[in-house]
Amino acid sequence: ATEKILNKAHVDVKEFGGGDICCGAPLFFAGDMDGFKKKAEQMEKLIKEKGVKRIITNCPTCIKMMKKHYAEVGVNIGVDIVHTLTFTKELIDEGKLSLKKVENKSITYHDPCILAKDLDISETPRIILKNIGYSLREPAYTGKDAHCCGGxxxxxxxxxxxxxxxxxxxxxxxxKATEYVSACPTCKDVLKSLQMKDIAEIIGDALE
Known part of the structure; x- marks a missing residue:
């Protein structure tokens, strides 16, 4: 879905990541800081070898690892890393993307912990969903107060x-929304019983 968005906006982008390339988050959460540092150093080397200037990802955890925790083990990747949501909003504001409206549809957005609490991104997804025409139905706990999916x-x-x-x-x-959406692959997987979608899928379907 992210690739569809970038192609529509004619963004020159190359795939980076996937497969054996990992930010090292599982090692960090397991407390293996030596292993995490090795992963961070591998990532730093790969970024320099490929001449990466900016990283776009739909994973909030990757952003936090690279922006905050790499520095804690003495690694600086030296490039900007942003969430797909932030970059998509930039494209919309620049007029490079236009979104068609949906009618008579309600949606509930689940705030991923890291995205809302650590990266302070909670309004952007709601602005985009409202622009598409969705009626936003908020759960009892949202934004920085949102409860974790358990991931x-x-x-x-x-x-x-x-x-x-x-x-x-x-x-x-x-x-009782008709659709449920989040902006984190882990949240989508853990809450799959709700047929949870990634917001990139929603945006991709709304592209004109």
């Missing part, structure tokens, strides 16, 4: 993760 505990206790995700599912279902 952060994937490397820990499964029972705890399931309890957290079940609680969040109930909160989201209470909105």
């Amino acid at each position: 952060r505990t994937k490397v820990g206790d499964r029972n705890t993760r399931d309890a957290i995700s079940n609680m969040r599912e109930i909160e989201l279902k209470e909105t």
Whole structure:
């Protein structure tokens, strides 16, 4: 979906990541800081080898790792890294993308923990969804107060993760929206019983 958006805006972009290329977040969350540092150093080397100038990703965790935690282990990748949402909003504001309207559809946006709490990105997705014509139905806890999907505990206790995700599912279902959306691949996977979509999919479907 992100590729569709970038192609529509005629953005010259090359694929970077996937496969064995990882920011090292699982190692960080597991407390393996030596392993995490090695991953960070590998990423730094790869970025320099490929001549990367800016990184666009739909994963909030990757952004936090590279922007904050790499520095804690003495690694500086030296490039800007932004979420797909931020970049898409730039394209819309510059007139490089136009979105068609939907009618009679309601949607609930689930705020990913890192995106809302650490990166302070919560209004941008709502602005875009409203511009597409969705009626936004907010759960009881949103923005910086939003409850976690449970994804952060994937490397820990499964029972705890399931309890957290079940609680969040109930909160989201209470909105009785026709669609549910987030902006984090982990949230989408953990909350898949709601047929959760990534916001890039919603934007991609609305492109004129």
